[in-house]
Amino acid sequence: MTFTDLLNTLGVPMALLGAVLAALMAGIGSAIGVGMAGEAAAGALTEDPSKFGKVLILQLLPGTQGIYGLLIAFLTLSNIGILGGSADISFAKGMLYFFACVPMGFVGLWSAKRQARASVASINLISRKPDQFGKSIILPAMVETYAVLALLVSLLAVANIGKLPL
Numbered sequence: 001m002t003f004t005d006l007l008n009t010l011g012v013p014m015a016l017l018g019a020v021l022a023a024l025m026a027g028i029g030s031a032i033g034v035g036m037a038g039e040a041a042a043g044a045l046t047e048d049p050s051k052f053g054k055v056l057i058l059q060l061l062p063g064t065q066g067i068y069g070l071l072i073a074f075l076t077l078s079n080i081g082i083l084g085g086s087a088d089i090s091f092a093k094g095m096l097y098f099f100a101c102v103p104m105g106f107v108g109l110w111s112a113k114r115q116a117r118a119s120v121a122s123i124n125l126i127s128r129k130p131d132q133f134g135k136s137i138i139l140p141a142m143v144e145t146y147a148v149l150a151l152l153v154s155l156l157a158v159a160n161i162g163k164l165p166l
Contacts, residue, residue, distance in 0.1 A: 011094030012080055012087050018101030019076035022154065026069025026108025033062025033116030040120040044127035051126060054133050058123050061140045062116040065108035068151040072104045075158050092166045100157030107150030115143040 041055035074083070076097055081087035089097075122136035 007091045009091075011089040011091045012082070014091065014094030015076060015080045015089060015097035016082065018098035018105075019073040019080075019082075021098075021105040022069045022076070022101040022108070023066075023073035023105075024069070025105035026072075026112065027066040029109035029112030030063045030066030030069075033065070033112040033119070034059060036113075036116040037062055037119040037123065040123040044123050047127055048130075051130060054126050054130070055123050057137065058119045058126075058140065061119050061137075061144065062112045064144060065112040065115075065147045068147060069104050069108045072101055072151070072154045072158060075155065076101055079158060079162055090166050093161060093164070096161045096164070096166070097158060100154055100161060102154075103150040103157075104154035107146060111143055111147040111150070115140045115147070118143050 037059040041059045044051055044055050077083045080089055080094075080097060118140035122139050125136045126133050
């Protein structure tokens with residue numbers, strides 16, 4: 001077996017590592033974020049349980065990054081043949097899949113934690129001024145923009161790697 005043959009056996013593991021990182025890192029960020037916002041929501045609900053619907057929405061916002069990471073992971077697993085088909089890709093394509101998953105993993109981790117901080121602040125806002133819910137939801141939603149941008153980059157990259165002649 002030549003070095004090139006050996007290297008090409010690493011294509012699927014590298015792509016798989018990228019899929020795992022996208023789901024894992026974005027999922028960790030979302031778990032931390034939803035937990036942080038949940039703590040603030042529980043505090044707000046001790047003062048006024050009627051605000052449950054509003055604080056629940058704000059708590060759930062940091063959870064979207066985990067969903068995005070999972071979507072990228074599933075798309076990658078499908079494209080590399082793990083979820084059906086032939087799991088045989090070159091090392092070069094494996095590396096491309098790995099790097100295509102990186103934006104969602106890193107931005108998902110970071111933005112979920114930052115979005116949680118904005119959600120906590122928004123929960124504090126509506127606990128004092130319930131009429132400001134519309135404004136309060138915009139603040140963490142702005143952080144979501146960057147998670148969506150990372151999702152688009154990873155999605156477009158993962159979806160098009162199979163078209164490359166490698």
